[in-house]
Amino acid sequence: MKSSRLRFRLIAEDGSARCAWLETAHGRVQTPAFMPVATIGVVKSVDPAELRSVGAELLLGNAYHLWLRPGPTVVEKAGGLARFTGWNGPMLTDSGGFQVFSLGSLVRVTPEGALFKSHLDGSLRFLSPEDCMTIQRQLGADLVMPLDVCPPADAPEEELRQAVNLSVEWARRSLACPLAEHQHLFAIVQGGVDRDLRVQCAQELMAEDFAGFAVGGLAVGESKEAMYRTVQLMADILPADRPRYLMGVGDPWDLLVCVGLGMDLFDSVLPTRNGRHGTVWTAEGKLNLHGAALAEDYQPLDGTCDCPACTGYTRAYLRHLFRVGDSLGWRLASLHNLRFLFRLLEGARQAIKEGRYDEYVAGWRDVLQQPGGARVPGRG
Amino acid sequence: MKSSRLRFRLIAEDGSARCAWLETAHGRVQTPAFMPVATIGVVKSVDPAELRSVGAELLLGNAYHLWLRPGPTVVEKAGGLARFTGWNGPMLTDSGGFQVFSLGSLVRVTPEGALFKSHLDGSLRFLSPEDCMTIQRQLGADLVMPLDVCPPADAPEEELRQAVNLSVEWARRSLACPLAEHQHLFAIVQGGVDRDLRVQCAQELMAEDFAGFAVGGLAVGESKEAMYRTVQLMADILPADRPRYLMGVGDPWDLLVCVGLGMDLFDSVLPTRNGRHGTVWTAEGKLNLHGAALAEDYQPLDGTCDCPACTGYTRAYLRHLFRVGDSLGWRLASLHNLRFLFRLLEGARQAIKEGRYDEYVAGWRDVLQQPGGARVPGRG
Secondary structure (H helix, E strand, O other), X not given: OOOOOOEEXXXXXXXXXXXXXXXXXXXXXXXXXXXXXXXXXXXOOOOHHHHHHHOOOOEEEEHHHHHHOOOHHHHHHOOOHHHHOOOOOOEEEEOOHHHHHHOOEEEEEEOOEEEEEOOOOOOEEEEOHHHHHHHHHHHOOOEEOOOOOOOOOOOOHHHHHHHHHHHHHXXXXXXXXXXXXXXXXXXXXXXXXXXXXXXXXXXXXXXXXXXXXXXOOOOOOOOHHHHHHHHHHHHHHOOOOOOEEEOOOOOHHHHHHHHHOOOOXXXXXXXXXXXXXXXXXEOOEEEEOOOHHHOOOOOOOOOOOOOHHHHHOOHHHHHHHHHHOOHHHHHHHHHHHHHHHHHHHXXXXXXXXXOOHHHHHHHHHHHHOOOOOOOOOOOO | OOOOOOEEEEEEEEOOEEEEEEEEOOEEEEEOEEEOEOOOOOOOOOOHHHHHHHOOOOEEEEHHHHHHOOOHHHHHHOOOHHHHOOOOOOEEEEOOHHHHHHOOEEEEEEOOEEEEEOOOOOOEEEEOHHHHHHHXXXXXXXXXXXXXXXXXXXXXXXXXXXXXXXXXXXXXXXXXXXXXXXXXXXXEEOOOOOHHHHXXXXXXXXXXOOXXXXXXXXXXXXXXXXXXXXXXXXXXXXXXXXXXXXXXXXOHHHHHHHHHHOOOEEEOOHXXXXXXXXXXXXXXXXXXXXXXXXXXXXXXXXXXXOOHHHHHOOHHHHHHHHHHOOHHHHHHHHHHHHHHHHHHHHHHHHHHHOOOHHXXXXXXXXXXXOOOOOOOOOOO
């Protein structure tokens, strides 16, 4: 069943970087956009009003996790994932292909689907691309991903090739599955950092009518050079009139680089996971909230930030929360890191609109780039 | 050093129940009031704005815990506990006598103070009543409690008697310790459920100029009958023109009973601890959020409640949060239980003002009273 065309309206370009409006039935989203990860229907420790207050417009859920708990029927009867979680806004569900291959204990992949053991209770589970679409139809997110085969980063070429072939076949079969009128199916390009496989995969998928294209299989251990090179290749090939989604990337410098290469959507557990572990990004670099150095530091985390953590509390108090292990600390640090990324992208969008994106990125280089970081392809 | 008199203005009475305004330098509080417990400077998982939004006016911190972490100097340099925690409102600090005797491994009590091992690292610590006042002066809460000796509920009479004598001596010595101008020292009446010891302890303390009187050593395992009887005895003796604080009581029915007996202030970890463990109070009784029965229950926790959990989420979603162990569940359930108590007390204050408190309590009996619950002394 064909759903109506996803509206994706470019409003500014600067080099390969671009700004657009992505319009869903649950609201519109400015791109480049970062999606906080609500794997199992909650951005850990954070509530929807708080997410909105720091600038979130689009959330990501995970079909694999939600299939296991609470089950798609529970979510469907609640009126879909956006209503079930209280977010009531635009959402994307990842298929969970990555989770099947990383979390579960994989038993066998056949053209029919994947047989694996649940990471929760070890029970044997079978997931086909068609099952995955049924689950995501029930979850009801606006943007939907097909089940894909995700080999490890160091897989031999033959395994990568088979993964590409099966992922393409599964994506085609997913396209034939019914979705609700408001839902739109993306394709996921695989192929590791192999140039030929990436090109082949992208071209085969582009022959079909997908609403957008995701770049999967990156940020899984390859070098930054290889990742940036692959992103650039993808951005050069994938159609300009549809959203390009770089999966699993949330490092602030990587975001800036990949926006510069033409990517529109991003997701990662990095801001929230780092936050829960007491590491926050600031305008002056990373800060470790476990450090005794902060015991009597009564400054905000980041004097330039307007998030709840920075406007309401001192470093000393946040350090205390981490020391006593209170989840308010996890929440505040998660919100701060999310706000950091949203502000970074707000600045990026503004810079793109004003034709000074290179300059904007250069201004962040000293703070964000890892020592010995990779050269940005196509950039100075 | 004498601080200025604490303002406590009675505005309504109904039988022994009363409503008053308690005025502190950080704001005023309507009594009867319940204090959420921020033992170590945070009401677990909840933030100050949320506490205020559900009706909190007065928070409790614990001198013993805050002495160990983060240390009173850290709090003092932050401008006091109210500022350090971001609460910026009225606070009371308990001395931690109860914690020294229950959490720590007590080594020796002498007239000088208590020698014990820290519950955190086993280090040997000594705390005198004077130390405890110094710590609380640094913490800067509006209301301050003296160090007291807290024997177990089943202690023999001689041990109870010694505890009373030492607690009275320590309270007198505490009165001689300097506090900041805005701080007010309460006394704590001990004596278990022994009528004579309670009367003796109260009379000796009432001979001194304390800002208010707390009833300690209850809700520690004695029968409800014995607890209510002791509370009634205390309410009959303690001066009517000062606040009466019943320590450690937070069961909703106990609150109603003890407000009826003339108590003004209460604290307990019950609403937040129960909430974190997935038990919530509702207008129809207790609800267990771990129950599979709620899996597809799309009602709010309590249809009569206006808290964030009830206005934003379904039972099914909250059950899901507890199933996956997310701290958002702990927070929402804590806020709901706090809101339940605050609404219960809002109703109580209104009923007292309108001279229908007995009727109000009777209306809650079927929902709140435990099966086989104790008869309310002095009530029908």
